[in-house]
Amino acid sequence: MSSSVAAKPSTAPPAAPAGRAERSLVSRVLGRPEIGALAAAIVIFAFFYAVAPAFRTLPALATVLYASSTIGIVAVGVALLMIGGEFDLSAGVAVTTTALASAMICYQFSLNMWVGVVVSLLIALVVGFVNGYLVMRTGIPSFLITLSTFFILQGINLGVTKLVTGTVATPNTSAIDGFTSAKAIFASDIPLGFITLKVTVLWWLLFVAVGTWLLLRTRTGNWITAVGGNQASARAVGVPVRATKIGLFMGVSFLAWFLGMHLLFNFSTVQAGLGVGNEFIYIIAAVVGGALLTGGYGSAVGSALGAFIFGMTTQGIVYAGWDPNWFRAFLGVMLLLAVLVNLYIKNYAAQRR
C-alpha cells in the first residue's frame, strides 16, 4: 500500500501516476450497502414462490407491496436518520399520534378533515424538532431521548383518547367533510388494469427515489453521511451538524405523519394503542437494507428492500398457511444475519486495497 503514497520530489513534474486503476466491477458492487438486502430479497421471494402457490398471483403481489409500503414509507426516513448517526424509537407511536390527533380534532370541533391533516403535520414536525433539538442540545444519545418520547407519546395517545372519547379508539371519521378528498391522496386504490395497487405503494417508491436522490446527489446528502460518519470532522469543515440532524428527525416525523394519515383514511377510525413495536421494524428494515447502527453508511433503496423483505414474509407466511407467530422469530434471524452481512460489507468497503 505504501508504494502508492510516493510523494514526488518537489522539482519533478507530476508523472503519470502508477498503480492507478478503476476498481473492479465486483469490488464496486460489493461495496454497495444494499447488496446484502438484494440477495436476501431474491432468496426469500424465490422461497415463498416455491412453497406457497397463493403467493404467485398478482393480487398477492399487490398485497405484499402494500404491506411493504406501510413499513417502507417510514423506514426511508429512519434509514437516512441512521446514516446520520441517530435513532428514533418514537416513530412507531408518532404514526398513531398524528392519526389520532387529526381524527379527534376534526370530530370534536366539526372541522374539515384537511384542517386535521395540517394540524397533525405541525404536531409531527414539532415532535421531530423536539427530538432533534434535545439530542443536539444535551448530547444525550438519541436512543434515550426518543425512548422517552416513545413513552410520552404512547401515554398521551391512550390518555387523551380515553379522556376525549371515553374509549381507546376514535369515532368513525368517514362522514366528515374532506374525508373523501383526503382519502384519494392517502389511501386510494390505483387500478392498473392487470393489478390494483394501493396508492401508498406509489408514495413509497416516490419517497425512496427522493431519499436516494437527496442522499447521493445533493449537498444535504453529503452532510447526512458526514455527520453520521464522523461528526467532529464534519463540524470542523463547516457542516451545519445541528441543522442537519434536526432536519433528519423532522424528516422521520414527517413520514410518520404520512403513514398516520394513510391509516386514518384507510380505516376511518384509529386504535390508540396502535404502532407500538413498529419503530423496531423500521429500524430493522433500515439495518437489513445496509444502514450501519453506528451511522455514516447505508441507503434509501436498501431500506425499501428491507421493507419489501418484511412485506413478503408477513404475507408469505399467511399464504403458505403457517402460524403467523413465526414472523417475530424470522425478524430476529433476519436482523442477526443483516448485522453480520453489514459488518462484512463495511469491512470490505473500508479495507485498504
Next chain:
Amino acid sequence: MTDTLAEHAAPDLKAGTPLVEMEGVGKSYGAIRALEGINLRVNAGEVACVLGDNGAGKSTLIKIISGLHGHTEGKLLVDGQERHFSSPRESLDAGIATVYQDLAVVGLMEVWRNFFLGSEIRKGKYPMAPLDIKAMREIADAELQKMGIVVKDINQPIGTLSGGQRQCVAIARAVYFGARVLILDEPTAALGVKQSGVVLKYTAAARDAGLGVVFITHNPHHAYLVGDHFIILKLGRRVLDKKRSEVSLEELTTEMAGGQELAELSHELKR
C-alpha cells in the same frame, strides 16, 4: 509539489506578515483554567510549532483558533483585526483551516466527497440544487495528482487510504479552498517514519507556498525539521518560546521530556 501548492495559495500572502496573533489568551472551563497567558504569532511563510505533553493545553489552543471554543481572556487577532470565533465556519471563512489528527476525514465517504465536504460544488444556488459530481471528481482527482498524492480511485472510500495519505488529502483540501493559515493537529502522531516524512514534506510545501502553519505535536524531532518558531506548553502555560536560531534540538527534547523535573526524578531514582 511546492509549485502546485503555491498556485493555489492566496496571492496576497507575503512572507513574514503576521496572520494570527494571540495576546495573553486564556480559556477557562468553569473553574478550570485550561490555558492562560498565551502569546503566539503565526507569520505567513513560517511554521510555528506548539509542543506539549498530554493535557498541556495544545488542543484548547487549537480549538480557540479554529472556532470550536471561544477564548475567555486576552485577544485573538486575525489579519490585525480582533476576532472571537463562535463556530468553525467563522474561522474557516477567515481563512483558517484545521486538519485534525484522527478526525481529518470521514472514513466511509469517497475521496472526492471528503475533498469537497462542507464546500460542495452545486449546479445552482437554490436550496436543493444537485451536486456537480463530475466536476468535483475531476477537480479532486487533478488536484491530488498535481500535489503528488496518488490514489487508486477517486471513488474509493477514503478510509481505504493510508494514514499519511489521508492527512495529505486533508491538507491539500485546506490549501485548495484558499486557507491562509493551516493548523495541523498532531499530523504525524499515528504515522510510521515514512508516512510522517510525507506529511512533513507537505507541511514544508505549504509553508513555502506562503501559508502560516501552526504545527501541533509532542515530537520535538518532527517539530525541529520544519519549525521556525517553537512554543512549549505545560499545564496550560507557556514554558518556552524561542525562535529556531535561539534553540537547539537537544534543548527542545530535554524541555519536552520534562527538563528540570526529569533531572530531579533521575536524582531521586538514583541508587
